[in-house]
Amino acid sequence: MSSAETGYRVAVLGATGLVGRAMIQVLEERNFPVSELVPLASPRSKGQPVTFNGREFITDVPSAEIFKGVDIALFSAGASASREWAPVAAAAGAVVIDNSSAFRMDEGIPLVVPEVNPEAIFDDEGKAHKIIANPNCSTIQMVVVLKPLHDCYGVSRVVVSTYQSVTGKGKEGRDALESELAGNVPAEFTHFHQIAFNAVPQIDAFTDNGYTKEEMKMVNETKKIMGEEGIQVSPTTVRIPVYGGHGESLNVELRSDFDINEVRALLAGSPGIVMQDEPSARLYPMPLTSYEKDEVFVGRLRPDYWQPRTLNLWVVADNLRKGAATNAVQIAEELVGKL
Ligand SMILES: NC(=O)c1ccc[n+]([C@@H]2O[C@H](COP(=O)([O-])OP(=O)(O)OC[C@H]3O[C@@H](n4cnc5c(N)ncnc54)[C@H](OP(=O)(O)O)[C@@H]3O)[C@@H](O)[C@H]2O)c1
Numbered sequence: 433m434s435s436a437e438t439g440y441r442v443a444v445l446g447a448t449g450l451v452g453r454a455m456i457q458v459l460e461e462r463n464f465p466v467s468e469l470v471p472l473a474s475p476r477s478k479g480q481p482v483t484f485n486g487r488e489f490i491t492d493v494p495s496a497e498i499f500k501g502v503d504i505a506l507f508s509a510g511a512s513a514s515r516e517w518a519p520v521a522a523a524a525g526a527v528v529i530d531n532s533s534a535f536r537m538d539e540g541i542p543l544v545v546p547e548v549n550p551e552a553i554f555d556d557e558g559k560a561h562k563i564i565a566n567p568n569c570s571t572i573q574m575v576v577v578l579k580p581l582h583d584c585y586g587v588s589r590v591v592v593s594t595y596q597s598v599t600g601k602g603k604e605g606r607d608a609l610e611s612e613l614a615g616n617v618p619a620e621f622t623h624f625h626q627i628a629f630n631a632v633p634q635i636d637a638f639t640d641n642g643y644t645k646e647e648m649k650m651v652n653e654t655k656k657i658m659g660e661e662g663i664q665v666s667p668t669t670v671r672i673p674v675y676g677g678h679g680e681s682l683n684v685e686l687r688s689d690f691d692i693n694e695v696r697a698l699l700a701g702s703p704g705i706v707m708q709d710e711p712s713a714r715l716y717p718m719p720l721t722s723y724e725k726d727e728v729f730v731g732r733l734r735p736d737y738w739q740p741r742t743l744n745l746w747v748v749a750d751n752l753r754k755g756a757a758t759n760a761v762q763i764a765e766e767l768v769g770k771l
Pocket residue numbers: 445446447448449450451452472473474475476477478494507508509510511513531532533567568569599600601602603604751752755756
């Protein structure tokens with residue numbers, strides 16, 4: 433029987449992808465108790481070696497057989513692979529932490545950011561849910577900041593504009609920028625339009641209401657994670673040609689008055705947040721400075737110039753880390769000793 437002492441058998445589905453690689457790196461960096469790593473990907477990658485803690489593991493493909501004896505399965509291979517394999521892994525006894533959008537809004541499946549709602553990982557009897565969903569990257573970094581504000585002042589409305597890294601679209605998204613920068617013109621643009629030297633105000637497909645799917649994820653996932661149907665999120669999501677992380681400009685309307693220095697101290701002392709807010713020293717977070725960091729960085733804090741009980745701030749996080757891999761590993765850490 434696996435335990436915190438003997439270590440857990442941990443599968444990573446999507447191990448050769450940007451998020452999967454980050455998961456393996458984060459498991460190692462945070463000394464997660466792993467007895468055996470089971471790297472999984474598509475048949476294209478079968479046989480690829482993966483080094484973890486100095487040991488070599490060989491990438492395989494998912495199957496009912498391979499999930500037997502796996503304690504924790506971190507999934508980052510897209511929604512269709514999750515729909516196919518998460519029930520199989522769960523039936524084999526694993527707890528699945530799924531990075532895709534497959535189950536996020538399903539009733540009975542918790543959607544978890546450990547700084548916000550860690551209690552949702554477990555059912556009423558204290559047992560871990562068999563499938564736990566990791567939210568969308570742009571939602572995660574926003575709710576880490578909204579949670580302390582909501583607890584202290586009440587958040588009624590958020591107007592958010594995102595500046596999202598090409599790595600949010602995986603290897604394909606990153607390679608598209610590199611290829612365009614090298615002067616290649618593809619038959620079809622990965623980011624809908626040229627992304628080199630550009631900004632594209634469309635991430636994912638449009639829905640009937642004029643918002644993109646990415647924007648509606650921010651609207652709906654925020655309510656579910658925060659447990660507050662009443663929070664109004666008004667998003668515009670934009671892809672920009674950077675690698676390091678996503679930036680978000682937030683205009684947050686609160687339910688009560690605030691002192692900006694108290695807000696700064698509140699956020700600086702809240703879990704998972706690093707405050708970088710010294711305009712006179714040109715200190716504010718940027719995608720490059722958040723690259724490969726696990727925290728959410730906050731700066732440019734100021735009261736709205738016109739509207740009372742409202743503040744502006746700038747929030748940056750590495751989408752492959754806190755927006756995906758780190759959040760999933762933090763959920764796995766909550767399971768240690770409780771499986
Ligand atoms: N990138 C982000 O910032 C981010 C943030 C949050 C959530 N996510 C989610 O995480 C997932 C992966 O994203 P990514 O950015 O890492 O993408 P990626 O770089 O394109 O990697 C995709 C991974 O999935 C594997 N894969 C694809 N289809 C598969 C299948 N049918 N069976 C088994 N493995 C399969 C790939 O294997 P091969 O190498 O063999 O093709 C690769 O390991 C997506 O669901 C995405 O929505 C991404």
